[in-house]
Amino acid sequence: MNFEQIIYTVDGHVATITLNRPERMNALTRILETELRTAIEQAGSDKDVRAIVLTGAGRAFCAGMDMEELEVLPPEDIRAEQWMRPFDMNRRADYQTRYSYFPAAPKPVICAVNGAAAGLGLVMALYSDFRIASDKAVFATAFAKRGLIAEHGISWMLPRIVGHAHATDLLLTSRKIDAQEALGMGLVNRVVPADRLLAEAQALARTLSADVSPRSVRVMKRQLWEAPYQSLGEAVTLANAEMVESIRSEDFTEGVAHFVERRPARFSGR
Structure with missing residues:
Protein backbone atom coordinates (compact mmCIF):
# COMPACT_ATOMS: atom_id res chain seq x y z
CA MET A 1 0.00 0.00 0.00
CA ALA A 210 14.53 -14.52 16.60
CA ASP A 211 15.78 -15.21 20.12
CA VAL A 212 12.43 -15.76 21.82
CA SER A 213 9.22 -17.46 20.75
CA PRO A 214 6.90 -15.13 18.80
CA ARG A 215 4.01 -17.18 20.12
CA SER A 216 5.15 -16.63 23.70
CA VAL A 217 5.60 -12.92 23.08
CA ARG A 218 2.11 -12.67 21.58
CA VAL A 219 0.46 -14.42 24.51
CA MET A 220 2.48 -12.62 27.19
CA LYS A 221 1.74 -9.23 25.63
CA ARG A 222 -1.95 -10.01 25.93
CA GLN A 223 -1.53 -11.22 29.52
CA LEU A 224 0.30 -8.04 30.52
CA TRP A 225 -2.24 -5.66 29.00
CA GLU A 226 -5.27 -7.53 30.36
CA ALA A 227 -3.90 -8.16 33.87
CA PRO A 228 -4.98 -4.71 35.21
CA TYR A 229 -8.61 -5.82 34.76
CA GLN A 230 -8.15 -9.19 36.47
CA SER A 231 -7.88 -10.47 40.01
CA LEU A 232 -4.85 -12.59 40.89
CA GLY A 233 -7.03 -15.69 40.75
CA GLU A 234 -8.28 -14.80 37.27
CA ALA A 235 -4.74 -14.17 36.05
CA VAL A 236 -3.60 -17.53 37.43
CA THR A 237 -6.54 -19.36 35.85
CA LEU A 238 -5.84 -17.79 32.47
CA ALA A 239 -2.11 -18.52 32.78
CA ASN A 240 -2.84 -22.18 33.57
CA ALA A 241 -5.00 -22.47 30.46
CA GLU A 242 -2.38 -20.75 28.31
CA MET A 243 0.34 -22.99 29.76
CA VAL A 244 -1.44 -26.08 28.49
CA GLU A 245 -1.65 -24.60 25.01
CA SER A 246 1.98 -23.48 25.05
CA ILE A 247 3.20 -26.98 25.92
CA ARG A 248 1.27 -28.26 22.92
CA SER A 249 2.82 -25.67 20.59
CA GLU A 250 5.55 -26.00 17.97
CA ASP A 251 7.51 -23.20 19.65
CA PHE A 252 7.69 -25.16 22.92
CA THR A 253 9.08 -28.17 21.06
CA GLU A 254 11.62 -25.95 19.34
CA GLY A 255 12.42 -24.12 22.58
CA VAL A 256 13.49 -27.36 24.22
CA ALA A 257 15.21 -28.73 21.12
CA HIS A 258 17.44 -25.72 20.41
CA PHE A 259 18.51 -25.61 24.08
CA VAL A 260 19.37 -29.32 24.18
CA GLU A 261 21.09 -29.23 20.78
CA ARG A 262 22.94 -25.98 21.62
CA ARG A 263 21.99 -24.21 18.40
CA PRO A 264 20.14 -21.01 17.46
CA ALA A 265 16.36 -21.23 17.76
CA ARG A 266 14.16 -21.62 14.70
CA PHE A 267 10.80 -20.56 16.11
CA SER A 268 7.77 -20.73 13.82
CA GLY A 269 5.45 -18.63 15.96
CA ARG A 270 3.00 -21.53 16.17
Missing part, protein backbone atom coordinates in the same frame (compact mmCIF):
# COMPACT_ATOMS: atom_id res chain seq x y z
CA ASN A 2 1.21 3.51 -0.82
CA PHE A 3 1.19 5.94 2.11
CA GLU A 4 1.26 9.73 2.01
CA GLN A 5 2.32 10.71 5.53
CA ILE A 6 4.10 7.66 6.87
CA ILE A 7 6.89 5.40 5.61
CA TYR A 8 6.30 1.67 6.01
CA THR A 9 9.15 -0.79 5.49
CA VAL A 10 9.75 -4.44 6.35
CA ASP A 11 13.22 -5.88 6.83
CA GLY A 12 13.22 -9.56 7.73
CA HIS A 13 10.70 -9.98 10.55
CA VAL A 14 10.72 -6.29 11.55
CA ALA A 15 8.26 -3.67 10.31
CA THR A 16 9.35 -0.05 10.75
CA ILE A 17 6.73 2.72 10.66
CA THR A 18 8.04 6.27 10.37
CA LEU A 19 5.75 9.27 10.89
CA ASN A 20 6.74 11.40 7.92
CA ARG A 21 5.77 15.05 8.34
CA PRO A 22 9.15 16.36 9.51
CA GLU A 23 8.35 19.94 8.43
CA ARG A 24 5.45 19.89 10.97
CA MET A 25 7.25 17.86 13.66
CA ASN A 26 5.13 14.88 12.61
CA ALA A 27 2.01 16.50 14.05
CA LEU A 28 -1.06 14.33 13.58
CA THR A 29 -3.56 14.89 10.80
CA ARG A 30 -6.58 12.79 9.88
CA ILE A 31 -4.53 11.34 7.03
CA LEU A 32 -1.55 10.43 9.22
CA GLU A 33 -3.81 8.99 11.92
CA THR A 34 -5.65 6.82 9.38
CA GLU A 35 -2.43 5.65 7.74
CA LEU A 36 -0.82 4.80 11.08
CA ARG A 37 -3.72 2.58 12.10
CA THR A 38 -3.71 0.91 8.69
CA ALA A 39 0.03 0.25 8.98
CA ILE A 40 -0.29 -1.23 12.49
CA GLU A 41 -3.10 -3.47 11.24
CA GLN A 42 -1.02 -4.46 8.20
CA ALA A 43 1.98 -5.37 10.34
CA GLY A 44 -0.24 -7.23 12.78
CA SER A 45 -1.75 -9.42 10.07
CA ASP A 46 1.52 -10.05 8.18
CA LYS A 47 2.64 -13.55 9.17
CA ASP A 48 6.27 -12.65 8.42
CA VAL A 49 6.34 -9.61 10.74
CA ARG A 50 7.15 -10.36 14.38
CA ALA A 51 7.88 -6.90 15.81
CA ILE A 52 7.01 -3.29 14.98
CA VAL A 53 9.22 -0.21 15.40
CA LEU A 54 7.51 3.19 15.44
CA THR A 55 9.53 6.40 15.08
CA GLY A 56 9.43 9.88 13.55
CA ALA A 57 11.25 11.55 10.67
CA GLY A 58 13.38 14.60 11.35
CA ARG A 59 13.85 16.18 14.77
CA ALA A 60 10.56 15.16 16.42
CA PHE A 61 8.70 11.97 17.20
CA CYS A 62 5.25 13.58 17.22
CA ALA A 63 4.35 17.05 18.49
CA GLY A 64 0.67 16.15 18.98
CA MET A 65 -2.29 17.16 16.86
CA ASP A 66 -1.54 19.58 14.03
CA MET A 67 -2.71 22.98 15.28
CA GLU A 68 -4.25 23.90 11.92
CA GLU A 69 -6.53 20.87 12.19
CA LEU A 70 -7.11 21.31 15.92
CA GLU A 71 -8.42 24.85 15.38
CA VAL A 72 -11.25 23.62 13.15
CA LEU A 73 -11.81 20.22 14.76
CA PRO A 74 -15.49 19.62 15.62
CA PRO A 75 -15.84 18.58 19.29
CA GLU A 76 -17.76 15.46 18.31
CA ASP A 77 -14.88 14.25 16.10
CA ILE A 78 -13.31 12.65 19.17
CA ARG A 79 -15.96 9.92 19.03
CA ALA A 80 -16.43 9.68 15.28
CA GLU A 81 -17.26 6.16 14.08
CA GLN A 82 -14.27 6.05 11.74
CA TRP A 83 -11.91 6.29 14.73
CA MET A 84 -13.79 3.93 17.05
CA ARG A 85 -14.04 0.87 14.81
CA PRO A 86 -12.86 -2.38 16.44
CA PHE A 87 -9.23 -3.30 15.94
CA ASP A 88 -9.60 -6.91 17.06
CA MET A 89 -12.98 -8.25 18.13
CA ASN A 90 -11.27 -10.83 20.34
CA ARG A 91 -9.63 -8.19 22.53
CA ARG A 92 -11.09 -6.09 25.32
CA ALA A 93 -13.20 -3.11 24.29
CA ASP A 94 -10.74 -0.94 26.26
CA TYR A 95 -8.20 -1.56 23.49
CA GLN A 96 -10.50 -0.76 20.58
CA THR A 97 -10.63 3.03 20.91
CA ARG A 98 -9.02 5.79 18.90
CA TYR A 99 -5.52 5.64 20.36
CA SER A 100 -5.61 2.62 22.66
CA TYR A 101 -5.37 0.03 19.88
CA PHE A 102 -1.59 -0.58 20.07
CA PRO A 103 -2.11 -3.14 22.88
CA ALA A 104 -4.54 -5.05 20.63
CA ALA A 105 -1.84 -5.52 17.98
CA PRO A 106 -0.55 -9.11 18.23
CA LYS A 107 3.07 -8.01 17.75
CA PRO A 108 5.17 -5.95 20.21
CA VAL A 109 5.34 -2.23 19.38
CA ILE A 110 8.69 -0.55 20.08
CA CYS A 111 8.47 3.24 20.20
CA ALA A 112 11.77 4.88 19.21
CA VAL A 113 11.32 8.45 20.49
CA ASN A 114 13.76 10.49 18.42
CA GLY A 115 12.70 13.97 19.55
CA ALA A 116 9.67 15.78 20.96
CA ALA A 117 6.80 13.54 22.08
CA ALA A 118 4.01 15.85 23.19
CA GLY A 119 0.27 15.47 23.64
CA LEU A 120 -0.94 12.70 21.38
CA GLY A 121 2.68 11.85 20.60
CA LEU A 122 3.13 10.96 24.27
CA VAL A 123 -0.16 9.06 24.27
CA MET A 124 1.08 6.85 21.42
CA ALA A 125 4.34 6.20 23.25
CA LEU A 126 2.48 5.20 26.42
CA TYR A 127 0.40 2.60 24.56
CA SER A 128 3.55 1.03 23.08
CA ASP A 129 5.18 -2.02 24.66
CA PHE A 130 8.71 -0.57 24.76
CA ARG A 131 9.90 3.05 24.80
CA ILE A 132 13.50 3.77 23.78
CA ALA A 133 14.45 7.44 23.81
CA SER A 134 17.13 9.40 22.03
CA ASP A 135 19.24 11.53 24.34
CA LYS A 136 17.67 14.47 22.49
CA ALA A 137 14.08 13.43 23.24
CA VAL A 138 11.73 15.61 25.27
CA PHE A 139 8.32 14.75 26.65
CA ALA A 140 5.27 16.81 27.63
CA THR A 141 1.59 16.12 28.16
CA ALA A 142 0.78 19.64 26.83
CA PHE A 143 -3.00 19.31 27.33
CA ALA A 144 -3.37 21.83 30.17
CA LYS A 145 -1.54 24.46 28.10
CA ARG A 146 -4.14 24.05 25.35
CA GLY A 147 -7.16 24.25 27.65
CA LEU A 148 -7.78 20.51 27.22
CA ILE A 149 -7.96 17.56 29.61
CA ALA A 150 -6.11 14.26 30.05
CA GLU A 151 -7.06 12.73 26.72
CA HIS A 152 -7.50 9.18 25.48
CA GLY A 153 -7.04 7.33 28.76
CA ILE A 154 -3.71 8.96 29.66
CA SER A 155 -5.04 9.56 33.21
CA TRP A 156 -5.31 5.74 33.52
CA MET A 157 -2.14 4.81 31.67
CA LEU A 158 0.41 7.39 32.84
CA PRO A 159 0.13 6.65 36.61
CA ARG A 160 0.57 2.95 35.90
CA ILE A 161 3.89 3.67 34.22
CA VAL A 162 5.39 6.51 36.28
CA GLY A 163 3.27 6.50 39.46
CA HIS A 164 0.57 8.89 40.66
CA ALA A 165 2.88 11.67 41.85
CA HIS A 166 4.82 11.92 38.59
CA ALA A 167 1.62 11.65 36.54
CA THR A 168 0.03 14.49 38.50
CA ASP A 169 3.12 16.64 37.95
CA LEU A 170 3.31 15.97 34.20
CA LEU A 171 -0.41 16.42 33.56
CA LEU A 172 -1.16 19.47 35.70
CA THR A 173 1.98 21.49 34.92
CA SER A 174 2.40 20.38 31.27
CA ARG A 175 6.11 20.98 31.79
CA LYS A 176 8.69 19.48 29.45
CA ILE A 177 11.07 16.81 30.71
CA ASP A 178 14.22 15.56 29.02
CA ALA A 179 15.17 11.97 28.30
CA GLN A 180 17.17 11.47 31.50
CA GLU A 181 14.31 12.65 33.72
CA ALA A 182 11.96 10.42 31.74
CA LEU A 183 14.29 7.49 32.39
CA GLY A 184 14.48 8.29 36.08
CA MET A 185 10.70 8.15 36.51
CA GLY A 186 10.35 4.99 34.41
CA LEU A 187 8.64 6.66 31.47
CA VAL A 188 11.16 5.11 29.06
CA ASN A 189 13.04 1.80 29.15
CA ARG A 190 16.39 3.24 28.12
CA VAL A 191 18.12 6.29 26.65
CA VAL A 192 20.62 5.96 23.79
CA PRO A 193 22.65 8.40 21.67
CA ALA A 194 20.57 9.97 18.92
CA ASP A 195 22.64 8.45 16.14
CA ARG A 196 22.09 4.95 17.61
CA LEU A 197 18.36 5.17 18.32
CA LEU A 198 16.90 3.41 15.30
CA ALA A 199 19.62 0.76 15.30
CA GLU A 200 18.97 0.01 18.99
CA ALA A 201 15.20 -0.19 18.47
CA GLN A 202 15.58 -2.46 15.46
CA ALA A 203 18.08 -4.64 17.33
CA LEU A 204 15.51 -5.14 20.09
CA ALA A 205 12.91 -5.95 17.42
CA ARG A 206 15.24 -8.57 15.92
CA THR A 207 15.79 -10.09 19.37
CA LEU A 208 12.03 -10.38 19.82
CA SER A 209 11.80 -11.89 16.33
Whole structure:
Protein backbone atom coordinates (compact mmCIF):
# COMPACT_ATOMS: atom_id res chain seq x y z
CA MET A 1 0.00 0.00 0.00
CA ASN A 2 1.21 3.51 -0.82
CA PHE A 3 1.19 5.94 2.11
CA GLU A 4 1.26 9.73 2.01
CA GLN A 5 2.32 10.71 5.53
CA ILE A 6 4.10 7.66 6.87
CA ILE A 7 6.89 5.40 5.61
CA TYR A 8 6.30 1.67 6.01
CA THR A 9 9.15 -0.79 5.49
CA VAL A 10 9.75 -4.44 6.35
CA ASP A 11 13.22 -5.88 6.83
CA GLY A 12 13.22 -9.56 7.73
CA HIS A 13 10.70 -9.98 10.55
CA VAL A 14 10.72 -6.29 11.55
CA ALA A 15 8.26 -3.67 10.31
CA THR A 16 9.35 -0.05 10.75
CA ILE A 17 6.73 2.72 10.66
CA THR A 18 8.04 6.27 10.37
CA LEU A 19 5.75 9.27 10.89
CA ASN A 20 6.74 11.40 7.92
CA ARG A 21 5.77 15.05 8.34
CA PRO A 22 9.15 16.36 9.51
CA GLU A 23 8.35 19.94 8.43
CA ARG A 24 5.45 19.89 10.97
CA MET A 25 7.25 17.86 13.66
CA ASN A 26 5.13 14.88 12.61
CA ALA A 27 2.01 16.50 14.05
CA LEU A 28 -1.06 14.33 13.58
CA THR A 29 -3.56 14.89 10.80
CA ARG A 30 -6.58 12.79 9.88
CA ILE A 31 -4.53 11.34 7.03
CA LEU A 32 -1.55 10.43 9.22
CA GLU A 33 -3.81 8.99 11.92
CA THR A 34 -5.65 6.82 9.38
CA GLU A 35 -2.43 5.65 7.74
CA LEU A 36 -0.82 4.80 11.08
CA ARG A 37 -3.72 2.58 12.10
CA THR A 38 -3.71 0.91 8.69
CA ALA A 39 0.03 0.25 8.98
CA ILE A 40 -0.29 -1.23 12.49
CA GLU A 41 -3.10 -3.47 11.24
CA GLN A 42 -1.02 -4.46 8.20
CA ALA A 43 1.98 -5.37 10.34
CA GLY A 44 -0.24 -7.23 12.78
CA SER A 45 -1.75 -9.42 10.07
CA ASP A 46 1.52 -10.05 8.18
CA LYS A 47 2.64 -13.55 9.17
CA ASP A 48 6.27 -12.65 8.42
CA VAL A 49 6.34 -9.61 10.74
CA ARG A 50 7.15 -10.36 14.38
CA ALA A 51 7.88 -6.90 15.81
CA ILE A 52 7.01 -3.29 14.98
CA VAL A 53 9.22 -0.21 15.40
CA LEU A 54 7.51 3.19 15.44
CA THR A 55 9.53 6.40 15.08
CA GLY A 56 9.43 9.88 13.55
CA ALA A 57 11.25 11.55 10.67
CA GLY A 58 13.38 14.60 11.35
CA ARG A 59 13.85 16.18 14.77
CA ALA A 60 10.56 15.16 16.42
CA PHE A 61 8.70 11.97 17.20
CA CYS A 62 5.25 13.58 17.22
CA ALA A 63 4.35 17.05 18.49
CA GLY A 64 0.67 16.15 18.98
CA MET A 65 -2.29 17.16 16.86
CA ASP A 66 -1.54 19.58 14.03
CA MET A 67 -2.71 22.98 15.28
CA GLU A 68 -4.25 23.90 11.92
CA GLU A 69 -6.53 20.87 12.19
CA LEU A 70 -7.11 21.31 15.92
CA GLU A 71 -8.42 24.85 15.38
CA VAL A 72 -11.25 23.62 13.15
CA LEU A 73 -11.81 20.22 14.76
CA PRO A 74 -15.49 19.62 15.62
CA PRO A 75 -15.84 18.58 19.29
CA GLU A 76 -17.76 15.46 18.31
CA ASP A 77 -14.88 14.25 16.10
CA ILE A 78 -13.31 12.65 19.17
CA ARG A 79 -15.96 9.92 19.03
CA ALA A 80 -16.43 9.68 15.28
CA GLU A 81 -17.26 6.16 14.08
CA GLN A 82 -14.27 6.05 11.74
CA TRP A 83 -11.91 6.29 14.73
CA MET A 84 -13.79 3.93 17.05
CA ARG A 85 -14.04 0.87 14.81
CA PRO A 86 -12.86 -2.38 16.44
CA PHE A 87 -9.23 -3.30 15.94
CA ASP A 88 -9.60 -6.91 17.06
CA MET A 89 -12.98 -8.25 18.13
CA ASN A 90 -11.27 -10.83 20.34
CA ARG A 91 -9.63 -8.19 22.53
CA ARG A 92 -11.09 -6.09 25.32
CA ALA A 93 -13.20 -3.11 24.29
CA ASP A 94 -10.74 -0.94 26.26
CA TYR A 95 -8.20 -1.56 23.49
CA GLN A 96 -10.50 -0.76 20.58
CA THR A 97 -10.63 3.03 20.91
CA ARG A 98 -9.02 5.79 18.90
CA TYR A 99 -5.52 5.64 20.36
CA SER A 100 -5.61 2.62 22.66
CA TYR A 101 -5.37 0.03 19.88
CA PHE A 102 -1.59 -0.58 20.07
CA PRO A 103 -2.11 -3.14 22.88
CA ALA A 104 -4.54 -5.05 20.63
CA ALA A 105 -1.84 -5.52 17.98
CA PRO A 106 -0.55 -9.11 18.23
CA LYS A 107 3.07 -8.01 17.75
CA PRO A 108 5.17 -5.95 20.21
CA VAL A 109 5.34 -2.23 19.38
CA ILE A 110 8.69 -0.55 20.08
CA CYS A 111 8.47 3.24 20.20
CA ALA A 112 11.77 4.88 19.21
CA VAL A 113 11.32 8.45 20.49
CA ASN A 114 13.76 10.49 18.42
CA GLY A 115 12.70 13.97 19.55
CA ALA A 116 9.67 15.78 20.96
CA ALA A 117 6.80 13.54 22.08
CA ALA A 118 4.01 15.85 23.19
CA GLY A 119 0.27 15.47 23.64
CA LEU A 120 -0.94 12.70 21.38
CA GLY A 121 2.68 11.85 20.60
CA LEU A 122 3.13 10.96 24.27
CA VAL A 123 -0.16 9.06 24.27
CA MET A 124 1.08 6.85 21.42
CA ALA A 125 4.34 6.20 23.25
CA LEU A 126 2.48 5.20 26.42
CA TYR A 127 0.40 2.60 24.56
CA SER A 128 3.55 1.03 23.08
CA ASP A 129 5.18 -2.02 24.66
CA PHE A 130 8.71 -0.57 24.76
CA ARG A 131 9.90 3.05 24.80
CA ILE A 132 13.50 3.77 23.78
CA ALA A 133 14.45 7.44 23.81
CA SER A 134 17.13 9.40 22.03
CA ASP A 135 19.24 11.53 24.34
CA LYS A 136 17.67 14.47 22.49
CA ALA A 137 14.08 13.43 23.24
CA VAL A 138 11.73 15.61 25.27
CA PHE A 139 8.32 14.75 26.65
CA ALA A 140 5.27 16.81 27.63
CA THR A 141 1.59 16.12 28.16
CA ALA A 142 0.78 19.64 26.83
CA PHE A 143 -3.00 19.31 27.33
CA ALA A 144 -3.37 21.83 30.17
CA LYS A 145 -1.54 24.46 28.10
CA ARG A 146 -4.14 24.05 25.35
CA GLY A 147 -7.16 24.25 27.65
CA LEU A 148 -7.78 20.51 27.22
CA ILE A 149 -7.96 17.56 29.61
CA ALA A 150 -6.11 14.26 30.05
CA GLU A 151 -7.06 12.73 26.72
CA HIS A 152 -7.50 9.18 25.48
CA GLY A 153 -7.04 7.33 28.76
CA ILE A 154 -3.71 8.96 29.66
CA SER A 155 -5.04 9.56 33.21
CA TRP A 156 -5.31 5.74 33.52
CA MET A 157 -2.14 4.81 31.67
CA LEU A 158 0.41 7.39 32.84
CA PRO A 159 0.13 6.65 36.61
CA ARG A 160 0.57 2.95 35.90
CA ILE A 161 3.89 3.67 34.22
CA VAL A 162 5.39 6.51 36.28
CA GLY A 163 3.27 6.50 39.46
CA HIS A 164 0.57 8.89 40.66
CA ALA A 165 2.88 11.67 41.85
CA HIS A 166 4.82 11.92 38.59
CA ALA A 167 1.62 11.65 36.54
CA THR A 168 0.03 14.49 38.50
CA ASP A 169 3.12 16.64 37.95
CA LEU A 170 3.31 15.97 34.20
CA LEU A 171 -0.41 16.42 33.56
CA LEU A 172 -1.16 19.47 35.70
CA THR A 173 1.98 21.49 34.92
CA SER A 174 2.40 20.38 31.27
CA ARG A 175 6.11 20.98 31.79
CA LYS A 176 8.69 19.48 29.45
CA ILE A 177 11.07 16.81 30.71
CA ASP A 178 14.22 15.56 29.02
CA ALA A 179 15.17 11.97 28.30
CA GLN A 180 17.17 11.47 31.50
CA GLU A 181 14.31 12.65 33.72
CA ALA A 182 11.96 10.42 31.74
CA LEU A 183 14.29 7.49 32.39
CA GLY A 184 14.48 8.29 36.08
CA MET A 185 10.70 8.15 36.51
CA GLY A 186 10.35 4.99 34.41
CA LEU A 187 8.64 6.66 31.47
CA VAL A 188 11.16 5.11 29.06
CA ASN A 189 13.04 1.80 29.15
CA ARG A 190 16.39 3.24 28.12
CA VAL A 191 18.12 6.29 26.65
CA VAL A 192 20.62 5.96 23.79
CA PRO A 193 22.65 8.40 21.67
CA ALA A 194 20.57 9.97 18.92
CA ASP A 195 22.64 8.45 16.14
CA ARG A 196 22.09 4.95 17.61
CA LEU A 197 18.36 5.17 18.32
CA LEU A 198 16.90 3.41 15.30
CA ALA A 199 19.62 0.76 15.30
CA GLU A 200 18.97 0.01 18.99
CA ALA A 201 15.20 -0.19 18.47
CA GLN A 202 15.58 -2.46 15.46
CA ALA A 203 18.08 -4.64 17.33
CA LEU A 204 15.51 -5.14 20.09
CA ALA A 205 12.91 -5.95 17.42
CA ARG A 206 15.24 -8.57 15.92
CA THR A 207 15.79 -10.09 19.37
CA LEU A 208 12.03 -10.38 19.82
CA SER A 209 11.80 -11.89 16.33
CA ALA A 210 14.53 -14.52 16.60
CA ASP A 211 15.78 -15.21 20.12
CA VAL A 212 12.43 -15.76 21.82
CA SER A 213 9.22 -17.46 20.75
CA PRO A 214 6.90 -15.13 18.80
CA ARG A 215 4.01 -17.18 20.12
CA SER A 216 5.15 -16.63 23.70
CA VAL A 217 5.60 -12.92 23.08
CA ARG A 218 2.11 -12.67 21.58
CA VAL A 219 0.46 -14.42 24.51
CA MET A 220 2.48 -12.62 27.19
CA LYS A 221 1.74 -9.23 25.63
CA ARG A 222 -1.95 -10.01 25.93
CA GLN A 223 -1.53 -11.22 29.52
CA LEU A 224 0.30 -8.04 30.52
CA TRP A 225 -2.24 -5.66 29.00
CA GLU A 226 -5.27 -7.53 30.36
CA ALA A 227 -3.90 -8.16 33.87
CA PRO A 228 -4.98 -4.71 35.21
CA TYR A 229 -8.61 -5.82 34.76
CA GLN A 230 -8.15 -9.19 36.47
CA SER A 231 -7.88 -10.47 40.01
CA LEU A 232 -4.85 -12.59 40.89
CA GLY A 233 -7.03 -15.69 40.75
CA GLU A 234 -8.28 -14.80 37.27
CA ALA A 235 -4.74 -14.17 36.05
CA VAL A 236 -3.60 -17.53 37.43
CA THR A 237 -6.54 -19.36 35.85
CA LEU A 238 -5.84 -17.79 32.47
CA ALA A 239 -2.11 -18.52 32.78
CA ASN A 240 -2.84 -22.18 33.57
CA ALA A 241 -5.00 -22.47 30.46
CA GLU A 242 -2.38 -20.75 28.31
CA MET A 243 0.34 -22.99 29.76
CA VAL A 244 -1.44 -26.08 28.49
CA GLU A 245 -1.65 -24.60 25.01
CA SER A 246 1.98 -23.48 25.05
CA ILE A 247 3.20 -26.98 25.92
CA ARG A 248 1.27 -28.26 22.92
CA SER A 249 2.82 -25.67 20.59
CA GLU A 250 5.55 -26.00 17.97
CA ASP A 251 7.51 -23.20 19.65
CA PHE A 252 7.69 -25.16 22.92
CA THR A 253 9.08 -28.17 21.06
CA GLU A 254 11.62 -25.95 19.34
CA GLY A 255 12.42 -24.12 22.58
CA VAL A 256 13.49 -27.36 24.22
CA ALA A 257 15.21 -28.73 21.12
CA HIS A 258 17.44 -25.72 20.41
CA PHE A 259 18.51 -25.61 24.08
CA VAL A 260 19.37 -29.32 24.18
CA GLU A 261 21.09 -29.23 20.78
CA ARG A 262 22.94 -25.98 21.62
CA ARG A 263 21.99 -24.21 18.40
CA PRO A 264 20.14 -21.01 17.46
CA ALA A 265 16.36 -21.23 17.76
CA ARG A 266 14.16 -21.62 14.70
CA PHE A 267 10.80 -20.56 16.11
CA SER A 268 7.77 -20.73 13.82
CA GLY A 269 5.45 -18.63 15.96
CA ARG A 270 3.00 -21.53 16.17
